[in-house]
Amino acid sequence: MLSPKLLDALNKQINEEYYSSYLYRSMVAYMEDKNLDGCAHWMRMQADEEHMHALKIFDYVLERGGRVELQAVATPDRDWDSPLKAFEAALAHEKFMTENITKLADLALEERDHATNNVMQWYVSEQVEEEANVDDIVNKLRMVGDSGPGMFMMDRELKSRPAPAPIAEA
Numbered sequence: 001m002l003s004p005k006l007l008d009a010l011n012k013q014i015n016e017e018y019y020s021s022y023l024y025r026s027m028v029a030y031m032e033d034k035n036l037d038g039c040a041h042w043m044r045m046q047a048d049e050e051h052m053h054a055l056k057i058f059d060y061v062l063e064r065g066g067r068v069e070l071q072a073v074a075t076p077d078r079d080w081d082s083p084l085k086a087f088e089a090a091l092a093h094e095k096f097m098t099e100n101i102t103k104l105a106d107l108a109l110e111e112r113d114h115a116t117n118n119v120m121q122w123y124v125s126e127q128v129e130e131e132a133n134v135d136d137i138v139n140k141l142r143m144v145g146d147s148g149p150g151m152f153m154m155d156r157e158l159k160s161r162p163a164p165a166p167i168a169e170a
């Protein structure tokens with residue numbers, strides 16, 4: 001049985017993951033508006049991945065006999081000054097998500113809930129990967145400048161991002 005404190009924190013994290021998905025979906029719209037198909041594709045894959053992150057906690061709460069309580073998802077930003085600024089915003093967001101996950105893992109230990117801590121460890125590793133991936137894109141965009149031929153090449157590279165692994169494998 002999940003403690004009330006942990007159940008509440010997990011429900012909040014489900015909402016944060018849905019917000020992440022929503023934010024990246026908003027970035028898809030922004031990139032499409034700029035005719036950056038590759039960037040839009042990358043954001044689409046990321047939005048799908050965040051959706052799966054939400055579902056993984058959703059299913060976990062149910063498995064533990066907890067009540068999932070969905071909350072309203074906040075309105076994401078719609079515009080950024082440049083593709084680089086959008087990716088910088090994505091990196092800042094991932095750092096914020098890492099902080100949330102760390103707090104949840106800490107809380108699980110405080111509550112002596114090792115099963116939840118174990119699930120959170122999956123997210124801890126996932127966040128390392130996510131931050132590294134976005135950081136790499138931000139660095140490359142800073143190097144090439146986010147317009148002209150450099151941007152064209154980057155956009156082509158980002159189009160090759162594969163679809164995220166299905167939830168069962170997550």
Ligand code: OFO
Nearest residue numbers: 020050053097130
């Ligand atoms: Fe990229 O954040 Fe989910 O966990």
